[in-house]
Each structure stands twice: as structure tokens, then as C-alpha cells.
Amino acid sequence: RYRRLLPKAQVIAAPAAVAHRPARLAWEQTSLPMLAQQVGAQVLHSPFYTCPLRADCSVTVTIHDATFFTEPEHYERSRRTFFRSAIRTSIRRASRVIVPSNATRDELVRLLDADRSAIAVAYHGADQRAFHLPSPRELAKVRARLGLGDLEYVAFLGAKEPRKNVPSLIRGWARAVAGRPQPPALVIAGGQGHDDEIDKAMAEVPSHLRLLRPGFLPSGDLAGFLGGALVACYPSYGEGFGLPILEAMACGGPVLTTPRLSLPEVGGDAVAYTGPNPDEIAADLTALLDDEERRAVLSKAGAHRARDFTWESSAEAHLESWAQAAMSGTC
Known part of the structure; x- marks a missing residue:
């Protein structure tokens, strides 16, 4: 190699x-x-x-x-x-x-x-071969692989370590979408690491909501997965850089993350910010889901800013x- x-x-x-x-x-x-x-x-x-x-x-x-x-x-x-x-x-x-x-x-x-x-x-x-604005074919391909049909979704791509704060994401997403007529799914992709609290959070999810854990996705599906999400959510407690948010930005996915350590350095004004606890995530995710225009602005701004990082x-x-x-x- x-x-x-x-x-x-x-x-x-x-x-x-x-x-x-x-x-x-x-x-x-x-x-x-x-x-x-x-x-x-x-x-x-x-x-x-x-x-x-x-x-x-x-x-x-x-x-x-x-x-x-x-x-x-x-x-x-x-x-x-x-x-x-x-x-x-x-x-x-x-x-x-x-x-x-x-x-x-x-x-x-x-x-x-x-x-x-x-x-x-x-x-x-961000590797442009894997992370780029997806084509209609790439969007359709990942939807078919995940069995989503026409269901919208919130995306997470990363390790399942405690620092990534996935349990709070699950709880915040559930609170944000539970009362919606057509609640978007939550898709937690990636396979490294383990956090016992994730299973506890999953057990609390109401039965009418859909949560998917497909594990690793093929590299050819990543642009479609991140770019096709209503929101790419990454409520980490802190990062040394924050590569997952940069990759989502490069794919045109509107990003919701935390203003901790390096994440604002990467995201700047091209992402939305939230706190790390479930109530904060629920409130800020709800605001994004309700504001299509804001998501479109973030999508465009994120893709533009991502080009600065090579x-x-x-x-x-x-x-x-x-x-x-x-x-x-x-x-």
C-alpha cells in the first residue's frame, strides 16, 4: 500500500x-x-x-x-x-x-x-474521493442500503467512545422527534469503541421511533449518508480536531455540534452549536429540523468552509x- x-x-x-x-x-x-x-x-x-x-x-x-x-x-x-x-x-x-x-x-x-x-x-x-457533495445516485444507494425508503434521518458517524456522547444524542433526538407526525430516524454509523450507556439510552427510545446502527459503512456510501441527512449531529465533549464534522461539512450535511475545544476552530460559523446534555441537544435539534432555510444555509457554508482543510x-x-x-x- x-x-x-x-x-x-x-x-x-x-x-x-x-x-x-x-x-x-x-x-x-x-x-x-x-x-x-x-x-x-x-x-x-x-x-x-x-x-x-x-x-x-x-x-x-x-x-x-x-x-x-x-x-x-x-x-x-x-x-x-x-x-x-x-x-x-x-x-x-x-x-x-x-x-x-x-x-x-x-x-x-x-x-x-x-x-x-x-x-x-x-x-x-477531508478526502474528496470519499467526502463530497453526493449525487442523486449516491443518495439513493445509501437509502436503499439502510432500508430507509422515504424516511428522513439524523446522522452520526464516528466511534462509540464515551467522549463522543452518543447516549445524550440518542436521548436528545428522541425528545426532539417523538411528537412529530413523521419523526426522522437516527442512524448511528461507525464501529469502533464501546460505551455501555448507549444500550441503556437505546432501551429508553419509544417504540414508534426508528434507530439504526448499521456499523461500518462502505467508503462509497459515506457522501450519500452524510450529505443526505437532515442534520449530522456530533455532540462531542471535546476533540483534538473534529474530523467527523469536517467530513459531514464536505458532504453538505448541516452540522450540529458542541462549541468545545477544537470544534469551533473547524466549524466556525458554518455549523450550528448545542450543549452536551440531552435537553440542550433536543432544543437545538428541534430548531434545525423546523428551519429548512437554516439547514440549507449551513449545508452551503459547510461545504465551502471544508475546502479550506486539505x-x-x-x-x-x-x-x-x-x-x-x-x-x-x-x-
Whole structure:
């Protein structure tokens, strides 16, 4: 896969064992620095919070968010403890730290006294091949796959982790639509993570409402799914970037999210905002469902704003950071 993406680059595959976290962490601390030395690397980049403690070249690391500090109650204790320690260590060790938003950089500076000048912001982007304004065929295809017929729906696409606040979304949606003559369905797509509270919230949904959990959707269905929704709702407690709202915006889906951490940095004035509790979600979702003109404005504004976030720009920001790390020569 990577050789196809980079035909002129030397691609060295890691051992299969690194698919398991303990083996990956051990390999990152021992074999990876040796490999970097063998190939004469000027910079060693670690893409997920942790990085080698010792290396003969400059080390950079991506820290995707600071929510292990700002939203600790939404993580299991062992995971929270591990990532807090890893983030602190990486900030001390790395020549440069790369984050996906100014909000994440600000939190690292505020909470951990990190050096702002050593932190680079590289925004994420929306892949236009998967996330774009959908054609009528794409809209019809996803409706058929989900068995929706002519029923309208509210969409969620993302992980089922406690931080994503899916139980409050379910309860807020149910309160917003229960009394409508033709209540829109709620479709919760995506398959990663688990939150026991989701099952409890589902059990409270009135029997006349329709809630679908299709799991992962094929990439070819994502534009139709997000762009065909009355509202794409993402009431997260906080994000390091907020890729799901950017992807929904790129597809023309009117977005309802929370004004927490990086989400306003991504959504700006092109999305609607709500609070994280069910009553707030119900009130703001009701307002959007009742205002077709507002949804149309958000759809257009979101698609326009999404074009400002590209993976090409993200790559340029990474290259600049790596060049600065190489020039520093910090080991």
C-alpha cells in the first residue's frame, strides 16, 4: 500500500507483531531507533502520542488531542494514566510536536507548560474521493442500503467512545422527534469503541421511533449518508480536531455540534452549536429540523468552509516541521 503511494521512497515494513500495542511500544523504543540509524534518517516521526526515548536523530511526535487531561472522566483509568504519561514524556523528548489544532496546542501549553514555539499545527483534511457533495445516485444507494425508503434521518458517524456522547444524542433526538407526525430516524454509523450507556439510552427510545446502527459503512456510501441527512449531529465533549464534522461539512450535511475545544476552530460559523446534555441537544435539534432555510444555509457554508482543510496543506505543515527538526539536530 505505502509503496504504491510513494513509489520513489524506500519503504521498510515493520514486523507483524507491532499490530499488538505492547510489542509496538517495545519495538518503538528499541528496534525503531536502530533502524533509523541504519538508514541514515535525519528525523524519526512517531504518529501516535509515544516516541523513542533515545535516538541518534531528531524525533518528532504527533499528539492528537489533550482530552486525557481535559475530559479524564471519559476514559478508563489505565488508558488515561498511560496516555497522560506518554504525552508528558513526548513533549519533553521530541524536538517538535505536531498537533491537529490551535486548541490542542493551547491546551498543552496551559496544562503541561509545553513550549509553544516547539508545537506545530497541521490541520486534518477531508478526502474528496470519499467526502463530497453526493449525487442523486449516491443518495439513493445509501437509502436503499439502510432500508430507509422515504424516511428522513439524523446522522452520526464516528466511534462509540464515551467522549463522543452518543447516549445524550440518542436521548436528545428522541425528545426532539417523538411528537412529530413523521419523526426522522437516527442512524448511528461507525464501529469502533464501546460505551455501555448507549444500550441503556437505546432501551429508553419509544417504540414508534426508528434507530439504526448499521456499523461500518462502505467508503462509497459515506457522501450519500452524510450529505443526505437532515442534520449530522456530533455532540462531542471535546476533540483534538473534529474530523467527523469536517467530513459531514464536505458532504453538505448541516452540522450540529458542541462549541468545545477544537470544534469551533473547524466549524466556525458554518455549523450550528448545542450543549452536551440531552435537553440542550433536543432544543437545538428541534430548531434545525423546523428551519429548512437554516439547514440549507449551513449545508452551503459547510461545504465551502471544508475546502479550506486539505491533506495537501497538512502534508506541507508536516514537511516544514520535519525540516525544522532536522536543522535543529536535537537528539
